[in-house]
Amino acid sequence: MRETQTRCGFVATLGRPNAGKSTLLNALLGQKLSLTSHKANATRKQLNLIVPHSGADERGAYDAQIVFVDTPGIHHQEKLLNKYMLHQSLRAMSDCDMGMYLAPASDEIRHYEEFLNLSRDKAVHKRHILLLSKTDTLDNATLMRKIAQYQPYQSHYLALLPVSVRRGFAPSEVLDVVARFLPDSAFLFDEECVTTAQTREIVKELIRESLFMNLSDEIPYESDVLIQRYEEGEIERIYATIILEKQSQKGVVIGAGAQTIKRIGILARKNIESLLGKRVFLKLEVSVQKGWSKEEKKLKKIGYDCADMPR
Ligand SMILES: Nc1nc2c(ncn2[C@@H]2O[C@H](COP(=O)(O)OP(=O)(O)OP(=O)(O)O)[C@@H](O)[C@H]2O)c(=O)[nH]1
Ligand SMILES: [Mg+2]
Known part of the structure; x- marks a missing residue:
């Protein structure tokens, strides 16, 4: 056999x-x-x-x-x-x-x-x-x-x-x-491994997804998320900053009576909780950083390393 x-x-x-x-x-x-x-x-x-x-x-x-x-x-x-x-x-x-x-x-x-x-x-x-x-x-x-x-x-x-x-x-x-069509090869990862990304990278993406869901027009494209602090525990405590291109976008993201940012946080938190299978405390802040998507240094800080790109 x-x-x-x-x-x-x-x-x-x-x-x-x-x-x-x-x-x-x-x-x-x-x-x-x-x-x-x-x-x-x-x-x-x-x-x-x-x-x-x-x-x-x-x-x-x-x-x-x-x-x-x-x-x-x-x-x-x-x-x-x-x-x-x-x-x-x-x-x-x-x-x-x-x-x-x-x-x-x-x-x-x-x-x-x-x-x-x-x-x-x-x-x-x-x-x-x-x-x-x-x-x-x-x-x-x-x-x-x-x-x-x-x-x-x-x-x-x-x-x-x-x-x-x-x-x-x-x-x-x-x-x-x-x-x-896959090559014959031994497994490269542990059998229980589902991704090579760190949990905080996935968390960032789930917060970004909430920006896409809750904000219209160009804001999702002119924004990103930086995870500032991630504390593991019975309740996961996550502190993240939403980075925006323009001052005028800040009011839109926060919304009247902070309703919009609350909505963004609730959806993101729900998705993070179902990812982690535990309760999550999520604190979102907003920061305007003009030109963040055009500057190599800023992009690197947010997680996009342009160093190996052809010039
Ligand atoms: N009708 C239909 N819509 C789908 C199907 N698969 C995905 N979509 C929708 O297509 C849209 C784009 O899906 P994504 O998976 O984000 O597409 P993507 O190729 O990853 O997009 P980028 O990351 O922007 O390149 C979403 O609204 C999905 O719900 C499908 O099989 N049928
Ligand atoms: Mg995609």
Whole structure:
């Protein structure tokens, strides 16, 4: 009898902003660790999510540890923070064993062509699975036509898989396909490990998510969160600062009678409590730091290290 193999590898999860990358990875993990938002450009740096999966295919029976790397949506903009975000995606593609490109099913094919051109131009092209996401937004006939439009590009992708997180989602359908292309390798992480990120990094993302949920227009894009103090205990005590670009945004974030900042805090606290499985005291402050998203030093302090970016 053949032994069960172990497979392990890094899978860069790529796509345009709002393609559904973070939502899919949370659903595959069965736990909410990655920030999601109906607004585009929510994810700002790489986040590793480790999903165990076992199965059998033409290579044999296997136990796999799949390290999905969530990345910012591929998008060009002039601000240093946006350049950092693009670099995070390209670096994930270059460092990983394989890619998983998410194209919303309603997307035009030219966006996939642009992705192929970019990865070729930047010399980070990797074998990748092409996932048509949000298939619940199309009727069956339109989806079939869309799939047919991708057929001429078959030589570029390993497999094409339609998926919806909202309708009939079966994680194993995605994990089976990914595992088929993973390298044979011993596990790289402890079996109970779900992410390589520190708890405070996830906490920061959950507070940022609350900013995206509770604030409109440009404020979520012109803000970020710095965890100042994190005290473990029976009740976790977390002190964080919301960093804003403009003085005029301060009043909006705080709101009349401090109602808005209360709402931001309550939602973030609930999500942090369900992440940690314990009670949380969360104190939020607001600080205006003009130009924070354009200055390397300030970005580094908030957690975005631009040092290894090409100039
Ligand atoms: N209808 C539908 N909406 C979805 C599906 N998956 C995700 N969404 C929605 O799409 C929006 C964007 O989801 P995210 O997961 O934040 O997208 P992302 O690709 O990580 O976006 P960035 O981090 O900004 O690049 C959210 O409002 C999700 O609820 C799906 O299968 N069907
Ligand atoms: Mg995301």
